[in-house]
Amino acid sequence: MLIFHLDRRSGVATYLQLVHQVKQALRLGVLRPGDKLPTAKEVVAELAINPNTVLKAYRELEREGLAIGRPGLGTFIERGLGARADHGHLRTALHAWFRDARAAGLGPEDIRALFDAVAAETQGERTA
Numbered sequence: 001m002l003i004f005h006l007d008r009r010s011g012v013a014t015y016l017q018l019v020h021q022v023k024q025a026l027r028l029g030v031l032r033p034g035d036k037l038p039t040a041k042e043v044v045a046e047l048a049i050n051p052n053t054v055l056k057a058y059r060e061l062e063r064e065g066l067a068i069g070r071p072g073l074g075t076f077i078e079r080g081l082g083a084r085a086d087h088g089h090l091r092t093a094l095h096a097w098f099r100d101a102r103a104a105g106l107g108p109e110d111i112r113a114l115f116d117a118v119a120a121e122t123q124g125e126r127t128a
Contacts, residue, residue, distance in 0.1 A: 002031060002038060006047055007112075014049055018057035022066065026081045037067065037075045 002025050006017055025031040038046075040054040058075045061067035068078040101111045 004043060014053050015057040019060050022061055031077050033077050033079055035077045039074055
């Protein structure tokens with residue numbers, strides 16, 4: 001089951017964080033067509049956010065054709081994001097990096113901050 005996490009300091013709207021996390025789960029194969037998303041009630045209880053925020057995220061996923069709401073049943077993944085190249089070697093390297101970061105004494109928040117900072121720094125390299 002997908003568990004959402006929020007970064008309240010990111011400046012990204014909460015509903016967009018939820019949408020991005022569903023898309024990321026689709027890319028990684030964590031979610032597949034037919035999988036049920038957590039109910040709005042479950043997400044609200046877990047994250048202490050407004051139910052309308054969850055519903056807005058799910059409506060956006062429906063608008064993009066990624067999810068479908070079934071009255072009385074919940075919201076389900078309708079389709080994936082298409083075939084992706086096998087990133088096994090990158091995943092292996094990333095696992096090793098995370099182990100090294102933890103061995104260096106970094107906690108989850110420190111690792112996330114470092115990862116996000118490096119990702120932001122390299123963003124310009126792709127487009128340059």
